Amino acid sequence: MTAESAPRERVRDAERTRAEIIEVATHEFADQGYAGARVDEIAAKTRTTKRMIYYYFGGKEGLYLAVLEGAYQRIRALEQELDVEHLEPVEALRRLAEMTFDHHESHPDFVRLVAIENIHYAKHLSSSASREVLAAPALDVLTRIMERGRAAGLFRDDLDALDVHMIISAFCVFRGANRYTFKAIFDRDLFDPRLRDHLRAMIGDLVVSHVTAGRP
């Protein structure tokens, strides 16, 4: 037997219970908001009880914080493994925008949690320990791309990487976060599959035309 035995089915499994609570809570908080989510309801949807939520997370707020940190950790991991060094700057930039587009499309809970956290003035995120680690991965790749683009004379040289990041983010977040009021008012579903490629190309075009504006 090795030191690490095969994880056979355990009746009592702290790690599993904890993970299940987080998973259910992520969806519940994203769906209902912080005040709207019910601890009883979250507990009912797990295979454990409310008592366990307090046992592991201390309370509703502790659970919410764990949910939020988990969601951010997942996108951060994704950003770090993006490799566009082998692409030319223009194509790399487009690829980065499309990756953000794809991620936000396939992680609606993340987009909603961010919106909810902003409703609360980001007070939880601000006091979170993992906060300071989040900026770098998101910006490093973009900074490298822009350096290469400038060096090759393809990009404008008066642009800030954070500005460009904001443009991409704004577009992709808006599509997810405001799709319902947008649909209600303009009767256009931004998540309609027939619209997907069009919008995906659009954020690419938009950001590329912006950083190359006034260049040959």
Add this chain to the structure above:
Amino acid sequence: MTAESAPRERVRDAERTRAEIIEVATHEFADQGYAGARVDEIAAKTRTTKRMIYYYFGGKEGLYLAVLEGAYQRIRALEQELDVEHLEPVEALRRLAEMTFDHHESHPDFVRLVAIENIHYAKHLSSSASREVLAAPALDVLTRIMERGRAAGLFRDDLDALDVHMIISAFCVFRGANRYTFKAIFDRDLFDPRLRDHLRAMIGDLVVSHVTAGRP
């Protein structure tokens, strides 16, 4: 005495009571979200009582709906009085973007209410009678500008007015709705006065360079 007597201080003034409740509730819902806002708290901040909220609005949900409709009505009125017909297309487009930028900056409650309504899947807005009236004013001006731009050969002819509206909206809404998480992560306050002109010019540049891409 004219038919309409001067509105002297009345002890009992239905219109005034109603308006005051709406005003307080707008700020409270925008600040706390629907589930987070407290009816008792709203009542306490007016010069009337909770009883009046139920008397005039039926309940919490009715009040929220009235708040939402009021907020949309105000921006709609603003859009309708925008006059850019005398400007050339490129300048008109920039002006429209800047007007949206300015409005969203000076009406943070509106931006937050929209975010909150999206958390609720726009279910209140969808069932609101005023919903269908909202699309036209927002789009009419833009459609006219783009027609003129295309006719003059200045703009691309493969663009949808709603797409362009989305770009402007995304940028301006993101700035207001996501400022707190953005600040927490990147340590940049999107509402910093020193950044205002830069960002205001940016959305103008962005949208102009997009609609004129590939044109002389």
Add this chain to the structure above:
DNA sequence: GCCTGAACGGACCGGTTCGTTCATAGGAGC
């Protein structure tokens, strides 16, 4: 097998919150 501590469940508690009830003050018309 027994003992210890981690993992767990269900009942319960106290404060909060939406909504209601009862009572009444004030103005408009006669």
Add this chain to the structure above:
DNA sequence: GCTCCTATGAACGAACCGGTCCGTTCAGGC
């Protein structure tokens, strides 16, 4: 001045909800 109806206020109630208490079960070391 009387009456009727709108506007208003204070207090109440019932459900809800976050959080806690007490007791139980399971796994593993010895």
